[in-house]
Amino acid sequence: MKELRLMKGNEAIAEGAIRAGADGYFGYPITPQSEIMEYLMAEKPKERTGMVVLQAESETASINMVYGGAGCGKRVMTSSSSPGISLMQEGLSYMAGAELPCLVVNVVRGGPGLGTIQPSQADYFQTVKGGGHGDYKLITLAPASVQEMYDFVSLGFELAFKYRNPCMILSDGVIGQMMEKVEIGDQEPRWSDAYIREHHPWSTLGKTPDRPHNIITSLELESSRQEKVNLKIQAKYRILETEEVRYEMIDCEDADYVFVAYGSSARICQKAMELGREKGIKIGLLRPITLYPFPVKVLHDLAGKTKGMLVVEMSAGQMIEDVKLAVECRVHVEHYGRFGGIIPSPSEVLHALENQIIGG
Amino acid sequence: MSENITKEELQQDENLIYCKSKVLTDNEFHYCPGCGHGTVHRIIAEVVEEMGIQGQTIGVAPVGCSVLAYNYFDFDCQGAAHGRAPAVATAIKRLLPDRYVFTYQGDGDLAAIGTAETIHACNRGENIAIIFINNGIYGMTGGQMAPTTLEGMKTATSPYGRSIADTGSPLRITEMIAILPGTHYVTRQAVHSPAAVRKTKKAIRKAFENQDLKQGLSFIEIVSNCNSGWKMNPRQANDWMVEHMFPYYPLGDIKVDGQLVK
């Protein structure tokens, strides 16, 4: 019998972390994601699995604790919301440079600045275009349900370790706060030191006589060697872009028009599609699940088969840039968005399609 | 003994009274001659070797002149972002409680950009050692003012001498963290003379041994020179340090076994 629970998205992240066999969580409270650490603390994961949970003095400290844990080959994570994620950018850049795997959850709220605690998708650029300094990418998963919040914890760790790169779950206040049914998986074991030494021999668990000392660093002062570091990292990204693209396509086969949306916007678009189809407008939905790597090819192919695309985001228009790059002007693309914490209604999204694409 | 003893005859184990620690790699130090960093590295390596904990030691290097410290220590190391070494070490120690974990940090790293991480790691009583090199200046970036720069001291960013009115007083962060219940052992040492080196070595050994007790954090400030940044030769720099730094940063134990020394 599968274990089913009614949970908030934030709680699903926390339970997912314990069940995935995570070794550590380091975080700092911020709305709308504080339930993640609260749930972890209440669950006493030290007793359940030995997982370490620590409230840090800041997001800066959190991400650097994650760096330290990841350097030891441990499955460690943090979570925050937009302003806190901004504080982590230096650390994320260091982790990408040092090729360290970790999981970071951003339950996005409206900005800029202190902004609002209401949901938003305005951190897309920060997440997929680098955010911190230097040429690097975050593997980015965009859950659209509480179940995906749960599932993407173990998927995120898997991808992070496979590519030795930080992975971000880019969620928002809607998915973090809403409650849905979740199918809970079995308890995965935490990795033993012996397992880590065998599978992640780069980790700093303590030198053994059979290998030189391990060094975790992102520093390479000599330019020609630093260029090699960059080339190696870029080569990883090229593999990611061919192997790890994930998306969901709904009713696109016969669609004249396509919504492109991720996360909670995709849920709203699903309802708008139904409303449209009731009126006889054939609409499909392309939901990117990985925002990086972005589903470029599928969008490119779809562009030749549809009359127009509406990119729906709770932002002033960020993902639309990647959609436009993907379709290479082969189809009319428009953006519809609300921001500052406003969630668009399905009928307003349908109107936008009718006005901007069908009538436009 | 014969007068014409050969080199080979001399180089016998029984004649050996001093050599490079096995826990130091063969990489050549990049430090300026006479800089305290190299001496402290050597002492740390000797302590790790003597305690037989090379395989259980994990060091965290800072951003500063000692950013490449990990190239010299022959044990596993991580290089932290500027100021964040205590956070990095916190996680390492929490996840690997039986390892010996230490940070090695300069005054800009520890007492300016990393002040929050320093204070909170101390306050949580992390069972790590912090080795803090106070040379009163930013060596790596070319001799700018540090929080520990003495009043009147000329640096690249205080070319007319540090003004307390404009920049506050030199920060005695070691005294600050000593009052936190989380610190177990707090001391200020130096490496300018053989006697000082011996004391510092004892202190570092104690800081490593303390990790077995799990009683809290051990903090060792080492007042050191930056002859390049101070624009002196090594000899002058050490003399200047004794004359000017030691009165403001007095050497000796500040807290032992969790008790402030009075």
Ligand SMILES: Cc1ncc(C[n+]2csc(CCOP(=O)(O)OP(=O)(O)O)c2C)c(N)n1
């Ligand atoms: C975020 C950030 N800010 C600034 C720097 C530049 N920087 C590198 S080392 C350093 C100061 C080092 O001084 P200190 O910690 O006293 O060590 P020392 O070089 O004297 O040993 C600075 C400001 C940096 N690397 N990162």
Ligand code: SF4
């Ligand atoms: S610049 Fe100063 S701190 Fe840096 S190596 Fe030279 S003497 Fe030492």
